[in-house]
Amino acid sequence: MAYAATTDVDAEELRRRIQAGPHSLWRYRDFLPLTQAPPRDTLPAGWTPLLRADRLAERLGLREVWIKNDAANPTHSFKDRVVAVALARAKELGFQTIACASTGNLANAVAAHAAAAGLDSYVLIPSNLEEQKILATGVYGTHLVAVRGNYDDVNRLCTEIAGEHEWAFVNINMRPYYSEGSKTIAYEIAEQLGWAIPDRIVAPIASGSLFTKVAKGFEEWIELGLVNGTVPTMNGAQAAGCSPVATAFAEGTDICRPVKPDTIAKSLAIGNPADGPYAVELARRTGGGVDSVTDDEIRAGIKLLAETTGIFTETAGGVTTAVLAKLAERGDIDPGERVVAVITGEGLKTLDVVRDTFETYEIDATYEAFEAKVPGAVAA
Numbered sequence: 320m321a322y323a324a325t326t327d328v329d330a331e332e333l334r335r336r337i338q339a340g341p342h343s344l345w346r347y348r349d350f351l352p353l354t355q356a357p358p359r360d361t362l363p364a365g366w367t368p369l370l371r372a373d374r375l376a377e378r379l380g381l382r383e384v385w386i387k388n389d390a391a392n393p394t395h396s397f398k399d400r401v402v403a404v405a406l407a408r409a410k411e412l413g414f415q416t417i418a419c420a421s422t423g424n425l426a427n428a429v430a431a432h433a434a435a436a437g438l439d440s441y442v443l444i445p446s447n448l449e450e451q452k453i454l455a456t457g458v459y460g461t462h463l464v465a466v467r468g469n470y471d472d473v474n475r476l477c478t479e480i481a482g483e484h485e486w487a488f489v490n491i492n493m494r495p496y497y498s499e500g501s502k503t504i505a506y507e508i509a510e511q512l513g514w515a516i517p518d519r520i521v522a523p524i525a526s527g528s529l530f531t532k533v534a535k536g537f538e539e540w541i542e543l544g545l546v547n548g549t550v551p552t553m554n555g556a557q558a559a560g561c562s563p564v565a566t567a568f569a570e571g572t573d574i575c576r577p578v579k580p581d582t583i584a585k586s587l588a589i590g591n592p593a594d595g596p597y598a599v600e601l602a603r604r605t606g607g608g609v610d611s612v613t614d615d616e617i618r619a620g621i622k623l624l625a626e627t628t629g630i631f632t633e634t635a636g637g638v639t640t641a642v643l644a645k646l647a648e649r650g651d652i653d654p655g656e657r658v659v660a661v662i663t664g665e666g667l668k669t670l671d672v673v674r675d676t677f678e679t680y681e682i683d684a685t686y687e688a689f690e691a692k693v694p695g696a697v698a699a
């Protein structure tokens with residue numbers, strides 16, 4: 320890391336360097352584990368919008384809610400960040416083949432970024448993933464392997480393959496680099512808030528990497544004097560059908576007992592989360608928590624976000640929004656707090672879950688039929 324080599328870091332100079340950088344996560348390259356300039360043929364991950372969500376806040380009885388919309392990445396999830404960093408490092412180390420074990424979004428990102436970089440790729444997924452995620456992976460010309468088993472089975476298999484092949488598995492042998500990519504979410508939030516730290520972050524947890532690295536991003540910038548304050552209160556969000564971290568938090572332990580996932584939030588369906596204990600510790604240390612929500616609450620979360628902000632998120636974002644709503648309802652959030660919900664993926668990837676959640680008025684092509692069937696259609 321370039322900044323680490325500097326003994327006397329000038330915060331003003333660092334801010335200037337960042338602001339002069341590209342509109343992508345590479346503006347933070349001084350804070351990322353690369354030894355050379357980032358490759359030129361990468362998809363531009365990061366620098367996604369941070370939007371103030373006043374109507375959502377109003378519905379929840381809160382003053383200030385922001386949405387960090389990471390669906391606005393090249394393959395429509397935050398996984399573009401982690402893949403961009405892991406792939407850049409893999410290239411530095413001379414790997415020719417990129418690979419991953421994925422719950423869906425990582426598959427999309429690895430296949431696309433490998434195509435952009437001209438590298439060969441192997442993507443292993445559970446065979447029961449959403450069709451949209453499978454199609455949006457295969458299209459990039461990767462070797463797509465659908466494993467009959469859940470994510471934890473896929474991950475075990477990939478660990479075995481990584482022992483046999485000189486491949487860069489972004490979330491296995493490249494994991495230390497991969498996980499650093501998620502810090503850039505925190506950097507962007509701080510920069511977009513005018514070099515300030517929000518009071519609270521609500522973010523989803525699968526392996527726990529994103530959740531813990533977002534906090535690490537804030538910690539680093541506080542230490543460097545780029546922002547003032549303390550690490551936000553960290554609230555993690557899981558689906559009730561796969562909630563080993565929420566369960567450990569509720570039981571007051573940091574041992575996350577593995578579970579067999581059964582939830583519509585397939586992107587979060589990791590039953591044996593690698594960073595689970597660190598996520599529990601972080602939530603406790605910052606006065607936050609880890610909550611879980613049912614599949615119906617996830618659907619309601621997707622609808623709530625869509626109807627109040629115009630942002631259509633996938634099931635993981637439904638989990639995050641539903642947990643935010645739960646915290647607000649429970650009175651855990653002080654109404655004066657500035658809260659940021661990290662929306663990590665795109666609704667078009669999990670279309671099936673919103674089927675039958677709204678009414679369509681099917682009519683004949685006549686004005687009479689329109690007036691007869693559609694609420695509010697009768698002219699005043």
Ligand SMILES: Cc1ncc(COP(=O)(O)O)c(C=O)c1O
Nearest residue numbers: 424525526527528529586663664
């Ligand atoms: C959309 C989405 N959000 C959040 C996560 C959670 O990521 P992590 O494994 O870093 O906890 C994932 C992981 O696959 C994901 O696909």
